[in-house]
Amino acid sequence: MNDRSALASLSPAAVRSLIRRGEFSGPTTGLCPGYAQGNLVVLPKALAWDFLLFCQRNPKACPLLEVADAGSRTFARSAPGSDIAADLPRYRVYIKGKLTDEPVNVSDLFDARPDLVSFLIGCSFSFESALLEAGIPVRQIEEGVNVPMYNTSIPCAPAGIFHGNLVVSMRPIPHRLVPAAVAVTAGMPRVHGMPVQIGFPEAIGIRDLAHPDYGDAVTIRPGEVPVFWPCGVTPQAAVMASRPDFCITHAPGHMFITDVTNAALRL
Amino acid sequence: MNDRSALASLSPAAVRSLIRRGEFSGPTTGLCPGYAQGNLVVLPKALAWDFLLFCQRNPKACPLLEVADAGSRTFARSAPGSDIAADLPRYRVYIKGKLTDEPVNVSDLFDARPDLVSFLIGCSFSFESALLEAGIPVRQIEEGVNVPMYNTSIPCAPAGIFHGNLVVSMRPIPHRLVPAAVAVTAGMPRVHGMPVQIGFPEAIGIRDLAHPDYGDAVTIRPGEVPVFWPCGVTPQAAVMASRPDFCITHAPGHMFITDVTNAALRL
Numbered sequence: 001m002n003d004r005s006a007l008a009s010l011s012p013a014a015v016r017s018l019i020r021r022g023e024f025s026g027p028t029t030g031l032c033p034g035y036a037q038g039n040l041v042v043l044p045k046a047l048a049w050d051f052l053l054f055c056q057r058n059p060k061a062c063p064l065l066e067v068a069d070a071g072s073r074t075f076a077r078s079a080p081g082s083d084i085a086a087d088l089p090r091y092r093v094y095i096k097g098k099l100t101d102e103p104v105n106v107s108d109l110f111d112a113r114p115d116l117v118s119f120l121i122g123c124s125f126s127f128e129s130a131l132l133e134a135g136i137p138v139r140q141i142e143e144g145v146n147v148p149m150y151n152t153s154i155p156c157a158p159a160g161i162f163h164g165n166l167v168v169s170m171r172p173i174p175h176r177l178v179p180a181a182v183a184v185t186a187g188m189p190r191v192h193g194m195p196v197q198i199g200f201p202e203a204i205g206i207r208d209l210a211h212p213d214y215g216d217a218v219t220i221r222p223g224e225v226p227v228f229w230p231c232g233v234t235p236q237a238a239v240m241a242s243r244p245d246f247c248i249t250h251a252p253g254h255m256f257i258t259d260v261t262n263a264a265l266r267l
Numbered sequence: 268m269n270d271r272s273a274l275a276s277l278s279p280a281a282v283r284s285l286i287r288r289g290e291f292s293g294p295t296t297g298l299c300p301g302y303a304q305g306n307l308v309v310l311p312k313a314l315a316w317d318f319l320l321f322c323q324r325n326p327k328a329c330p331l332l333e334v335a336d337a338g339s340r341t342f343a344r345s346a347p348g349s350d351i352a353a354d355l356p357r358y359r360v361y362i363k364g365k366l367t368d369e370p371v372n373v374s375d376l377f378d379a380r381p382d383l384v385s386f387l388i389g390c391s392f393s394f395e396s397a398l399l400e401a402g403i404p405v406r407q408i409e410e411g412v413n414v415p416m417y418n419t420s421i422p423c424a425p426a427g428i429f430h431g432n433l434v435v436s437m438r439p440i441p442h443r444l445v446p447a448a449v450a451v452t453a454g455m456p457r458v459h460g461m462p463v464q465i466g467f468p469e470a471i472g473i474r475d476l477a478h479p480d481y482g483d484a485v486t487i488r489p490g491e492v493p494v495f496w497p498c499g500v501t502p503q504a505a506v507m508a509s510r511p512d513f514c515i516t517h518a519p520g521h522m523f524i525t526d527v528t529n530a531a532l533r534l
Binding site: 048049052053056057064066067069077157159160186189194267 | 315316319320323324331333334336424426427453456461534
């Protein structure tokens with residue numbers, strides 16, 4: 001069942017069910033086209049207020065799709081019937097800020113800690129669909145690699161123990177398509193929204209596009225401009241920098257698939 | 268200094284300073300044109316998580332402009348240098364859900380309780396400016412009364428102790444201008460966004476437009492359609508229904524004036 005083509009026509013609930021049964025553990029890129037996928041951050045309740053405030057103060061980098069009740073294992077609005085502890089194909093577990101495990105199921109961890117709060121954060125997959133629909137190329141998809149991401153010199157608004165600089169993703173856009181790329185993404189503020197910088201990486205503290213801080217470098221062709229968007233790695237970086245006692249996230253590329261359409265995120 | 272014309276050309280910081288010195292205590296309607304005003308809700312930290320979650324889950328009715336740090340008296344991002352306890356012309360104080368006082372300054376209450384968390388919630392004044400700029404009439408402004416507001420049958424997503432139904436405001440719009448009214452407000456999701464209902468009040472549980480649950484009735488002329496938007500009274504109603512031990516809000520019409528332009532709320 002790690003054959004992705006067999007999954008292409010399944011509903012989000014059906015794919016989550018397969019994952020829950022342990023029958024799929026691969027990346028979710030390209031699954032359930034048209035439906036939003038999200039980043040997962042799970043923290044003890046004692047840290048949840050600070051993190052919710054951090055997201056509220058940095059909504060472009062940390063667009064919250066849903067916050068589950070403390071102790072709940074389901075995103076009741078975005079994916080009724082979901083099981084947060086089993087419906088992602090792979091997780092990362094951090095103890096005191098250090099990566100300790102990459103399991104395919106974290107039910108035992110939820111059972112052991114009834115105080116966990118789960119945050120679902122919007123993901124650029126949603127706006128990349130919109131870019132492609134508008135005829136705007138997305139280079140890292142063409143090249144089959146991860147999007148290049150860079151630390152910037154732009155400080156986030158701090159909240160409690162959480163602070164850090166904005167992380168951005170970069171997509172090279174042909175110069176004649178840059179206005180359309182801005183307009184399309186500006187219309188989707190719930191999944192990162194408009195770019196923060198167009199064409200001047202040094203203005204936000206980025207020195208070398210060929211060596212991203214996360215993800216992979218992509219080709220920038222003649223006539224293309226590097227465009228930078230707020231990235232969902234920002235909240236994860238802020239959490240990790242604070243070395244929380246306990247944290248669970250999705251493994252990179254192994255996202256939570258919601259029942260929410262990308263189209264609904266434009267409303 | 269309760270002469271409003273003398274205030275018309277002052278900056279938000281200058282008006283807040285006048286209010287702080289006790290030199291103005293009237294409604295803020297029409298002051299500092301072009302700048303966003305906000306609803307205030309102040310709660311003890313023990314209730315703040317539930318309320319922040321309620322706002323996150325009901326963003327159209329409860330669009331958070333800013334949440335101050337626990338114990339802080341300033342909205343550092345929306346109004347640097349502001350004093351939340353003194354910069355609104357009039358407050359309401361509730362003990363166990365019951366209105367006990369309407370003071371012009373609540374510094375003593377903030378001094379007595381270092382655990383208070385202040386929430387600033389977007390206000391329809393901002394989108395009404397945008398409607399007027401687009402040539403769309405706003406009836407309650409023409410008639411010099413409060414906007415009519417109605418309880419609906421639409422449940423909010425509950426969060427902890429907070430629950431309740433959506434409260435909406437109504438503006439009669441000439442039918443040929445309804446599409447423009449939707450488009451203009453849809454572009455401002457941080458101040459309530461698009462309408463929830465156009466023309467069928469009974470579909471959302473409203474029986475009698477002539478008797479609003481809050482505010483004043485307004486004239487609906489032939490050829491006009493009642494259009495209903497999520498209203499910032501929703502979070503206040505949810506808070507009051509839960510009878511919190513302690514709560515401070517702005518007095519109706521006596522809002523917090525920010526340094527944020529309405530134009531910036533469209534980004």
